[in-house]
Amino acid sequence: MAAIGKIRSWGPVLVSAIALALFAFIAEELFRSCESTRNDQRQQIGQVMGEKINVQDFQKLVDEYTEVIKMQQGTEQLNEDQMNQVKDMVWNSLIQNKLIESEAKKLGLTVTDAELQNILKEGTNPMLMQTPFVNQQTGRFDVNALQRFLADYKKNANPQMGKQYETLYRYWNFIEKQLRQQTLAQKYQALLANCLLSNPVEAKLAFDAENEESQIQLAAFPYSSIEDGKIEVSESELKAKYDEMKERFNQPIETRDVKYVDIQVDASPADRAALQKDFATFAKQLAEEEDPSNVVRRATSLVSYLGIPVAKEAFPRDIAQRLDSMAVGSVYGPMENKPDNTLNLIKLVAKQQLPDSVQYRQISVGGTDVADAHKRADSIFNALKAGGDFEAIAKKYGQDGAKNWMVTSQYQNVPSMDSDTKNYITSLNTMAVNELKNIELPQGNIIVQVLDKRNFINKYTAAVVKKTIDFSKETYSTAYNKFSSFVSANQTEDDIVKNAQKNGYQVKDLRDISTAQHNLAGIHGTRDALKWAFEAKEGQVSPMYECGDNNRLLVAMVDKIHPIGYRTLKDEQVSEYVKSEVIKDKKAAQLVEKAKGVTSIDAAKAKGANVSDVNQVTFSAPVFVPATGASEPALSGAVATTAKGKFSAEPVKGNAGVYLFQVVDKTKRPTKFDAKAQEQTLRQKAMQYASGFTNELYQKANIVDNRYLFF
Numbered sequence: 035m036a037a038i039g040k041i042r043s044w045g046p047v048l049v050s051a052i053a054l055a056l057f058a059f060i061a062e063e064l065f066r067s068c069e070s071t072r073n074d075q076r077q078q079i080g081q082v083m084g085e086k087i088n089v090q091d092f093q094k095l096v097d098e099y100t101e102v103i104k105m106q107q108g109t110e111q112l113n114e115d116q117m118n119q120v121k122d123m124v125w126n127s128l129i130q131n132k133l134i135e136s137e138a139k140k141l142g143l144t145v146t147d148a149e150l151q152n153i154l155k156e157g158t159n160p161m162l163m164q165t166p167f168v169n170q171q172t173g174r175f176d177v178n179a180l181q182r183f184l185a186d187y188k189k190n191a192n193p194q195m196g197k198q199y200e201t202l203y204r205y206w207n208f209i210e211k212q213l214r215q216q217t218l219a220q221k222y223q224a225l226l227a228n229c230l231l232s233n234p235v236e237a238k239l240a241f242d243a244e245n246e247e248s249q250i251q252l253a254a255f256p257y258s259s260i261e262d263g264k265i266e267v268s269e270s271e272l273k274a275k276y277d278e279m280k281e282r283f284n285q286p287i288e289t290r291d292v293k294y295v296d297i298q299v300d301a302s303p304a305d306r307a308a309l310q311k312d313f314a315t316f317a318k319q320l321a322e323e324e325d326p327s328n329v330v331r332r333a334t335s336l337v338s339y340l341g342i343p344v345a346k347e348a349f350p351r352d353i354a355q356r357l358d359s360m361a362v363g364s365v366y367g368p369m370e371n372k373p374d375n376t377l378n379l380i381k382l383v384a385k386q387q388l389p390d391s392v393q394y395r396q397i398s399v400g401g402t403d404v405a406d407a408h409k410r411a412d413s414i415f416n417a418l419k420a421g422g423d424f425e426a427i428a429k430k431y432g433q434d435g436a437k438n439w440m441v442t443s444q445y446q447n448v449p450s451m452d453s454d455t456k457n458y459i460t461s462l463n464t465m466a467v468n469e470l471k472n473i474e475l476p477q478g479n480i481i482v483q484v485l486d487k488r489n490f491i492n493k494y495t496a497a498v499v500k501k502t503i504d505f506s507k508e509t510y511s512t513a514y515n516k517f518s519s520f521v522s523a524n525q526t527e528d529d530i531v532k533n534a535q536k537n538g539y540q541v542k543d544l545r546d547i548s549t550a551q552h553n554l555a556g557i558h559g560t561r562d563a564l565k566w567a568f569e570a571k572e573g574q575v576s577p578m579y580e581c582g583d584n585n586r587l588l589v590a591m592v593d594k595i596h597p598i599g600y601r602t603l604k605d606e607q608v609s610e611y612v613k614s615e616v617i618k619d620k621k622a623a624q625l626v627e628k629a630k631g632v633t634s635i636d637a638a639k640a641k642g643a644n645v646s647d648v649n650q651v652t653f654s655a656p657v658f659v660p661a662t663g664a665s666e667p668a669l670s671g672a673v674a675t676t677a678k679g680k681f682s683a684e685p686v687k688g689n690a691g692v693y694l695f696q697v698v699d700k701t702k703r704p705t706k707f708d709a710k711a712q713e714q715t716l717r718q719k720a721m722q723y724a725s726g727f728t729n730e731l732y733q734k735a736n737i738v739d740n741r742y743l744f745f
Contacts, residue, residue, distance in 0.1 A: 080125075081738040082132045089744050095124045102208050105201070106164060108443075118552040121745055127215075133731040134219045141225070145217045153213060154180065161216070165209055166202065180206070223724050230720035237712035243653040245703040248673045252648045253638035254661040255625040256691040257618055265617045275616045276603050283601040283608050286733060289546040291594035292567055294554065295530060295539045297517055299585045302509045309503060313368040313377055316499050320365050320381040326497030336376065336500040342456050343386050343463065343493035344446035350500065353380055357494050367499075376500050384495040392440045392462045393486035397428045399479040411479030415472040424483060437485060442493070458482075463493075505585070514580075517587045521578045527591040530575065545607070546596065549742040554590065558582055563590055564742050571595075625692035629685040638694050647698075664690035673697065 079089040099120050100112060112120065138144070153159055157175030162168075167183065169176040187203050276283075301309070312333075319329045330339040337350065346354045352371040360366055360382040367379035399414060401407035414427060428435030440462055445451070451459075454475050461471055465484040473480045520537050524530045534541045544555055549568060553560040559581040566576050567590060576590040594605075601608045632638045639645050644661040651657045653674035656667040666688040676682060678700045686693045 078738075078740060079744055080740050081736065082129055083136060083735045085132065087128070092124070092128070092741075095128065096121055098204070098208055099124050101201070102205055105205055114558055118745075121552070121741065122550075125739070125741060129732070129735070129737060130219070130728055131215050133728060133735060134215070134222055137731065138218055138222050141222075143218065143221050143225070145214045145221070149217065150210070150213060153217065159213065159216075161209060161213060165206065223721065223727070226724035226727055227717065227721040230717075230723065232713040232716035232720070234709045234713070237709050237716060238707065240654070240716060241707050241712050243674070245705050246652065246674070247649070247701050247703065248651040248676075248678075248697055249647070249649045249699040249701075250651060250673055251635045251645065251696045251698060252659065252661070252669075253632075253635055253643035253645050253694040254659060254691050255629060255641075255643055255693070256662045257621045257625070258662075258690075259642070260621045260624060262617055265620050267613055267616050267620075271616050272603060272609070272612055275619070276608070276612050279612065279615065280600060283605075285596060285598060285601055287548055287550075287739070288568075288598055289548050289596045290567055290592055291596070292544045292547055292554065292590050293527065293531070293541055293593050294544065294588055294590040295534055295541055296555070296557065296581075296586055296588040297513060297539065298582065299505050299510050299513045299587070301503045301505045305506045305509055306503060308506075309377055309501065310368065313379060313499070313501075317365055317367065317379055320379060320497060320499070326381055326383065330497050330499060333499045333501065335498060336502070337498040338449050339497045340446070340448070340451045340456070341383075341495065342445075342451065342459055343384060343388055343495050345390065345442050345491060345493060348442075348446035349494070349496065349498065350374070352376075353378065353496070353498055353500070356380055357382060357385070357496060358492075370503070375503050377503055378501075379499040381497040382494065383497060386493050386495075387490050388463045388493045389487035390442050390489040390491050391487070392484060393437055393488075394440060394462055394482050394484050395424060395428075395435050395437050396480050396482040397424075397431060397433055397435060399431065399481065401478065404476065404478065407478035408474060411472050411474075411481060415470065415481055418470055418481065418483070442491075510585075514587065517589075518578060521589050525575060527573050527575060527593070530589070530591065543593075549739050551742070552745065554588070557586060557588065559584075559586075560588065561742070561745070563588060566590070567592055568742065622687045622692055626685045626687065629692055629694055632685075632694055633681055635681075635694075635696050643694065648695075659688075659690070659693070662688070662690035664688065666690070666693070669693050669695070 077089050078086050079092045080087045100117070103112065103116070103120060104110065154162070154175075154177045157177060159175075162175040165175065165180075167176055167179040168174065169179070183199075183202065184206075187199050316329060316333050319332075320326055323329055327339045327341060330337075337353070346357060349357070350371075352369075352373070356366055356369075357380070360380065362382050362385055365379065365381045368377050370377055397414060399407055399411040401410050414431075417427060418424060425435040440459075445455075445459060458473060458480065461473055462482065462484060465471055465482075467484055467487060470481065470483045473482060517539075520533075520539065521530075524533050531541050542555070547554070547564075547567065551564060554563050554567070560579065563576060563579045563581065570576065570592045572592055572595055574592050579588045579590075580586070581588055596605070603609050603612065628641060629638065629643075632641060635645055646661055648657060648659070651670060651673045653670055655670065656665040657670045657673070658665050659669070666686075668688050669686050672682060672686045672693075673695060676695075676697050678697050680697055682693075682695045686695075
């Protein structure tokens with residue numbers, strides 16, 4: 035009993051201990067759950083209709099699209115601006131496809147394999163014309179060429195072309211996916227468009243609206259004839275106008291107003307003098323040395339020297355425009371080019387008339403060693419010179435001897451070129467048509483025959499020394515220390531705004547920036563500053579950022595935060611806009627009152643109207659009024675309903691003034707009415723109207739864009 039009593043006395047302590055243990059267990063699970071949620075959020079690049087978009091999935095789409103762009107443009111790398119464009123295209127495409135797929139699923143719309151095959155057989159879709167499966171003779175997409183490629187890919191028939199086949203296969207998968215998405219969107223859009231019907235009566239009215247022209251005498255009373263300062267605006271009038279226009283100020287995403295100060299570090303006079311001294315040395319070396327490639331390499335020029343003739347387009351524009359005025363062997367420069375901030379030297383080594391396109395065929399010859407390869411090549415070359423069949427001999431060596439075209443654009447922009455490649459290209463460019471040549475290479479031989487040459491153009495062999503006029507470390511350090519001191523001494527937005535000018539800096543404004551942007555103020559390398567701007571509070575000042583192309587410094591301040599929803603009259607931009615509309619309305623009321631009772635152009639002129647003749651006024655297009663510098667749809671409508679010889683029944687309130695008019699004449703354009711053609715035009719317009727459906731879907735999709743956190 036004593037033991038039981040003792041246990042009872044410890045009861046509250048035991049209960050507390052058990053409760054603490056349970057709480058610790060629950061708290062641990064809650065912590066794990068919260069941490070898991072946070073990790074999940076860290077991987078979300080955004081949301082569409084509640085569906086989370088993972089950053090890795092988005093990156094895969096970006097990589098896929100990037101490879102396609104590289105293949106289409108024939109480039110190895112995309113710069114920062116190009117990559118930002120790719121990310122925007124992928125994001126917009128992703129959203130649109132998800133919106134369409136959601137709506138199509140509700141309606142049971144799909145794109146079948148049979149439909150896709152029909153698209154391929156027709157071969158008219160513009161997307162297909164961007165593929166390598168276009169018949170060069172007909173200029174049309176060749177579905178048979180695609181099918182042959184897919185069959186070869188599945189069989190892995192050409193191991194040597196494995197990498198190229200894989201790249202091309204991924205490219206085709208991308209095109210096929212795009213075709214399906216495009217077709218689904220077109221079907222949905224067509225369904226909407228067909229809900230908007232046209233008929234012969236509507237077609238006739240539309241035709242008349244387009245082709246009935248009025249010539250009028252116009253009396254304009256511009257709003258600008260009344261000074262804004264003479265118009266009094268009350269708070270109640272602003273409130274009433276705001277309520278009338280409120281939907282215009284509905285903001286679906288958060289935006290922010292940012293003030294910032296930035297500087298660009300440029301080369302100092304001392305930096306320029308040092309560069310000019312270097313260029314004097316380069317100029318002397320180019321003039322004296324027989325091989326300019328060493329000079330270009332030592333100078334670390336931005337333009338490589340290939341040592342073969344290339345088209346003018348292969349050179350930067352500032353260099354290309356100088357080539358025709360130079361004599362062969364001469365050196366021009368140094369010259370400064372401000373658009374790309376460079377100093378330049380040019381030596382024109384040669385200028386020749388050469389074909390832009392060369393058709394050729396070849397046989398590659400190998401052997402047990404180089405000597406054996408040369409021996410075989412000599413035998414093949416002699417057989418061909420004696421009249422042997424090129425294709426038949428090529429097939430003996432496992433090759434097809436097919437005809438190929440070499441064009442200048444295929445090689446003129448490569449960063450470097452070895453001597454064997456130079457010899458090969460030079461041979462093709464300079465050989466006569468039907469000439470055979472046995473080209474010796476370290477690993478074997480290539481026997482080539484030129485079959486055709488087309489489009490002879492001027493080609494240039496030119497050595498270019500192009501270097502950025504850059505600042506020195508000392509120059510950057512001086513600018514950095516000065517700006518850093520300014521930022522350290524001014525820790526608040528008010529201090530920065532007040533003291534910037536006296537320190538030689540300028541405060542600039544950015545309004546309504548959003549998370550869809552890739553940088554601040556179009557300055558490269560400001561993603562961290564953008565991330566900061568959407569995490570900071572109003573009035574907060576950022577750290578100093580080194581940005582741009584390693585040549586800029588920036589500090590930013592969050593001035594205003596505009597949350598999702600309706601922007602209020604307290605918002606400066608909204609207030610200014612609403613006030614301008616109230617002022618316009620009050621001016622219009624005064625001018626309408628002034629124009630009342632006027633029944634002729636002369637009477638209007640007597641009241642101070644600006645009178646002019648306006649021709650070709652139609653109902654289908656807003657008339658442009660030179661006197662007020664504005665397009666006036668209301669005036670077009672009023673003129674269309676007024677008979678020839680009549681004066682306007684009442685003053686017309688427009689965008690930039692109040693108008694009275696006299697219809698001098700009405701004429702019909704000499705165009706024959708075609709009801710079917712007009713109905714088709716109206717249907718096409720309906721399709722255009724229907725294309726705006728994505729805006730409605732977008733507004734309802736609750737889209738969250740967090741790309742700025744990752745890219």
